[in-house]
Amino acid sequence: MPTLRDVKPFIQLHLRQRAFTYPAQDQELGVIPLGYEPESFEKAIRAFDDRYDVVEEARVAYQGTSRPILSVSSRSPEAAATRLLVVSGIHGNEQAGIMCIPEILERYDREGGVALRVLTPVNAIGAAELSRFNADGYDINRDFVKFRTEEARLVRRTLEEYRPDFILSLHEGPQDAAFIFANPHVDGALARRLLAALEAGGTTLATKDYFGLRLRPPGLSESTPVQRGILRVWAATLGMMAVNGYAAQQGIPEITLESSWRSPDHAARVRAHVDLVLALRDELAGGAG
Ligand SMILES: [Zn+2]
DSSP, rough: OOOOHHHHHHHTTTTTSSSSSSOOSSTTTTOOOOOOOOHHHHHHHGGGGTTTTEEEEEEEEEETEEEEEEEEEOOOSSSSEEEEEEEEEEEEOOTHHTTTTHHHHHOOOOTTEEEEEEEOOOOOHHHHHHHHHHSSOOGGGTTTTOOOSHHHHHHHHHHHHHSSSHHHHHEEEESBBBEEEEEETSHHHHHHHHHHHHHHHOOOOOOOOOOOOOOOTTEEEEOHHHHHHHHHHHHHHOOBBHHHHHHHHTTTEEEEEEEEEOOHHHHHHHHHHHHHHHHHHHHHHHHHH
């Protein structure tokens, strides 16, 4: 169990959108890398173009190298299909949320009436540099008020054009097990069923979030009036907002998954992300009737 002193550098990250001027690696946060390799990941994703539409949405550059941010979309026959957007790798050093994508694309039922779009890795430079931050040292997931970063503008544009019915953001954090943040538009019963699906797949649910706050039930951080108040102050005073708050403003249900970046069990970290996407797909397919 991480102590408050362990997570203090992480909490401090919530106070600054730009902590560095480059994609800094952080040694204090206890991140255990899973061996992400940008070239082979790109190749693996592009190989899905026999089944999905794979589009290079943007290229981001750092020190003479440029990296693609890819979108992968199901070729859904129905324009009216329910649309699920997966935001992967907005923090480049949270590798489970990126390395889960090939398995998700492999297992996603493309005939099931729930259209899928994945943006990956949103922070392509951070992913290549094992950094939370983009090439200019910005935390992209704090940029949904001012949209200073190209990557946040890409996510905004995707919301405008794709108009997802549901968003999943894939993250990792310093807590000792997995939990989800559910924004105010997420039905509480749905969130509990998704957590049950995670547990059934072998995922351990956290009893405390990364601020040390108790989670009731385990694994669930629901949007409360107090939390919404804090997020409003955060946006108003520091000019910062994450995808979950931005989605809430747009009226879109959003769940953020946080697996434990401290866990040496690589497979378990990836599995939580795969299981959540597939469980939500099943829920949305059922609800669409
Ligand atoms: Zn994150």
